Amino acid sequence: MESMRSSATGSQLLLKAAALKNDSGTAWYRRRKWVLVLFPVVVVLAVILPVYFLVIKKNGGGSSGPDGGSSLRIGGNGSVVTLENGTQFTYLNEFGGFWVDDPSDPFPAYAARPNSWTPPLNVTWDWGKDKVYGVNLGGLFVLEPFITPDLFQRFNGSRDEYELSVAMREGADGGIGELEEHYKTFITEEDIAEIAGYRAGAGLNWIRIPIGFWAIETWDDEPFLAKVSWSYMIKVLGWARKYGLRVCLDLHAIPGSQNGYNHSGRLSPVNFLNGNMGLANAQRALYYIRVFTEFISQPEYRLLVPIWGIVNEALVGVIGMDQITSFYLEAHDLIRGITGYGEGNGPYIAIHEAFLGLQVWENFLEGSDRFILDQHPYFSFGGVFEDPIATEAEDGLPGGIWPKRACDSWGPGTNTSQQNFGITIAAEFAASPNDCGLFLKGVGAESTNTQCSIYNDWRNYNDTMREGILNFVTAEMDALVHWFFWTWKIGPSGVSGKIETPLWSYQLGLRNGWIPKDPRTVKGKCQRLGTPVSPFNGTYAPWQTGNVTSDSIPASSREQYPWPPATISGADVPVSLMPTYTATGAVATLTAGAVAETLGVDGWFDDGDTAGGVVPVKGKVAHTLPSLP
Ligand SMILES: *[C@@H]1O[C@H](CO)[C@@H](O)[C@H](O)[C@H]1NC(C)=O
Ligand SMILES: *[C@@H]1O[C@H](CO)[C@@H](O)[C@H](O)[C@H]1NC(C)=O
Ligand SMILES: *[C@@H]1O[C@H](CO)[C@@H](O)[C@H](O)[C@H]1NC(C)=O
Ligand SMILES: *[C@@H]1O[C@H](CO)[C@@H](O)[C@H](O)[C@H]1NC(C)=O
Ligand SMILES: *[C@@H]1O[C@H](CO)[C@@H](O)[C@H](O)[C@H]1NC(C)=O
Ligand SMILES: *[C@@H]1O[C@H](CO)[C@@H](O)[C@H](O)[C@H]1NC(C)=O
Ligand SMILES: *[C@@H]1O[C@H](CO)[C@@H](O)[C@H](O)[C@H]1NC(C)=O
Ligand SMILES: *[C@@H]1O[C@H](CO)[C@@H](O)[C@H](O)[C@H]1NC(C)=O
Ligand SMILES: *[C@@H]1O[C@H](CO)[C@@H](O)[C@H](O)[C@H]1NC(C)=O
Numbered sequence: 158m159e160s161m162r163s164s165a166t167g168s169q170l171l172l173k174a175a176a177l178k179n180d181s182g183t184a185w186y187r188r189r190k191w192v193l194v195l196f197p198v199v200v201v202l203a204v205i206l207p208v209y210f211l212v213i214k215k216n217g218g219g220s221s222g223p224d225g226g227s228s229l230r231i232g233g234n235g236s237v238v239t240l241e242n243g244t245q246f247t248y249l250n251e252f253g254g255f256w257v258d259d260p261s262d263p264f265p266a267y268a269a270r271p272n273s274w275t276p277p278l279n280v281t282w283d284w285g286k287d288k289v290y291g292v293n294l295g296g297l298f299v300l301e302p303f304i305t306p307d308l309f310q311r312f313n314g315s316r317d318e319y320e321l322s323v324a325m326r327e328g329a330d331g332g333i334g335e336l337e338e339h340y341k342t343f344i345t346e347e348d349i350a351e352i353a354g355y356r357a358g359a360g361l362n363w364i365r366i367p368i369g370f371w372a373i374e375t376w377d378d379e380p381f382l383a384k385v386s387w388s389y390m391i392k393v394l395g396w397a398r399k400y401g402l403r404v405c406l407d408l409h410a411i412p413g414s415q416n417g418y419n420h421s422g423r424l425s426p427v428n429f430l431n432g433n434m435g436l437a438n439a440q441r442a443l444y445y446i447r448v449f450t451e452f453i454s455q456p457e458y459r460l461l462v463p464i465w466g467i468v469n470e471a472l473v474g475v476i477g478m479d480q481i482t483s484f485y486l487e488a489h490d491l492i493r494g495i496t497g498y499g500e501g502n503g504p505y506i507a508i509h510e511a512f513l514g515l516q517v518w519e520n521f522l523e524g525s526d527r528f529i530l531d532q533h534p535y536f537s538f539g540g541v542f543e544d545p546i547a548t549e550a551e552d553g554l555p556g557g558i559w560p561k562r563a564c565d566s567w568g569p570g571t572n573t574s575q576q577n578f579g580i581t582i583a584a585e586f587a588a589s590p591n592d593c594g595l596f597l598k599g600v601g602a603e604s605t606n607t608q609c610s611i612y613n614d615w616r617n618y619n620d621t622m623r624e625g626i627l628n629f630v631t632a633e634m635d636a637l638v639h640w641f642f643w644t645w646k647i648g649p650s651g652v653s654g655k656i657e658t659p660l661w662s663y664q665l666g667l668r669n670g671w672i673p674k675d676p677r678t679v680k681g682k683c684q685r686l687g688t689p690v691s692p693f694n695g696t697y698a699p700w701q702t703g704n705v706t707s708d709s710i711p712a713s714s715r716e717q718y719p720w721p722p723a724t725i726s727g728a729d730v731p732v733s734l735m736p737t738y739t740a741t742g743a744v745a746t747l748t749a750g751a752v753a754e755t756l757g758v759d760g761w762f763d764d765g766d767t768a769g770g771v772v773p774v775k776g777k778v779a780h781t782l783p784s785l786p
Pocket of ligand 7: 683
């Protein structure tokens, strides 16, 4: 491992040590005195002046550190942003947000915010008070047919990223390198600025970014594009920091597939904690969780990435509750071993309720340090729903049955879970009450819903239709309290040139009036619809929000949920005879980009974490992925 990280010099280690000493939970960036002197003035200007653009020249010379002589820029409503390629736009933000940028210092000591109701990034998020209003960057680093249909149409027949990657590698055009073109163009700085409120005014404050394991590495015959997505992740993280958006990092694709869905990288049987390769793939998943944790626990990222979704939608119905609990406990111990215990030390760990219902998770691993429960409620799967949305709802506004159904189905359960599990978020939901849309049901599959021509044709929505959807989305947001919409953007069909799955695009809805421009306005919607409301009072147990210095998980829980689990489902042999990997490889570290590396950010937080990387035992394990169904 050391050899792979041999670029870490003595002075870099000193910097890291200094950053650690400084880190008290409120200060996360390395500080510079002159900044602390100037900043209050800047903030006052930022908030009061309607139009301004400030460039503060740093004092050059040795005293301002390795990046001396560069410039800090801060801008609020009406300021001009210059993009990497020289293009400029005027940042409009009516909600009191401002951006902060220093091209030569990715980790400035002062922090941006997207609006007045969101604490700037250098202030600890208060779960009892602050509300998550977020969107996903779905389809960016983990591709899905319905999000970027044009790519899947061009590589005709591909149903998931695995098949797309194979087709690209075989294809005549740009080969697998075309994926990089997608990373470059699908989400740009302007998108991130727009999420923070530029243009239409979004009022949002978080993004969730799905990533696949192949951002770290691929093995043998895995066709995914290795490593490249991470360099674009670094760009997105930089923009999030610039515009003041917090990040939920979401490991969406696990070796072997944790759910068999196309968005796990491969449409396949579940081969994570299930089947003959289930243990080996879980060991590899733990290793990748470790590598990502090392990166986001660094002082420079810790408050930017306060939530770490370690496994998206593990299919616990197949895997088993005991098995997944063993895995989550092992991951918890691994993560806290790196980050240390308690608020300010590493991220919250988000786990998905696995479509089993929130209630199943009540009292989950009591005494652990900062788990978050994540639900993904959708009406779009599990039936053909023809009920119209352009008719009156219980509150006299358009929306049909949908707004109240959202409130009744999700509102009370969410608050009960806040009380009985702890922090509960909805990291995915959409504006669609049905399964209409191009490729939504998969490539080559189509909804049988007879209303789809109406729902897909967003350019011709009348006011009742638009307001019906708006009221449905408003109800969903009120019911879910802390939410991330799925997803920010849907690309056009390569055949028609039009967006044909409109109700999954936040950007489209925001610009065309069926997504609220100010999420604070959703409050009270469920009450007005007649849903019995029982407010969660915002008080969590100390261990649920990291008011601890160690964990207090009882020994009986550890006995009940050993690692590895006593049994693994779907396998031909007992756990003791299952293939495993060995931790003797070089450790892969994640880069923070050239500028950061010169400042000593080497991607690895815990220098005490010197275990090897997981590799196959030579001659023992040949395959990591199942053959095509
Ligand atoms: C934001 O800036 C725009 C354009 O300069 C201006 O028209 C608008 O009044 C400003 N809004 C606020 C709240 O300052
Ligand atoms: C955090 O950023 C704010 C501006 O958003 C600034 O006023 C404050 O001084 C910073 N705090 C620290 C501890 O750096
Ligand atoms: C994909 O291929 C099928 C036949 O192989 C063809 O009918 C269809 O039009 C193609 N679709 C696209 C989008 O090219
Ligand atoms: C510059 O980059 C932005 C995205 O960040 C893009 O929208 C714009 O088209 C680019 N302009 C040029 C001239 O390439
Ligand atoms: C692919 O996943 C999407 C959800 O993101 C789902 O709607 C679709 O049915 C899946 N397609 C297939 C063929 O499994
Ligand atoms: C609006 O559009 C919906 C869906 O096409 C339709 O059912 C409804 O009658 C329309 N309403 C008006 C007022 O035109
Ligand atoms: C849930 O609790 C919040 C306060 O945390 C409250 O605003 C909301 O109305 C409650 N929702 C329901 C359905 O009880
Ligand atoms: C919130 O509710 C919990 C459980 O019902 C209770 O123990 C706590 O005292 C309440 N906190 C406040 C501030 O009312
Ligand atoms: C942490 O817990 C202690 C008691 O266990 C309490 O006095 C203190 O107020 C708590 N701090 C926070 C930030 O909740």
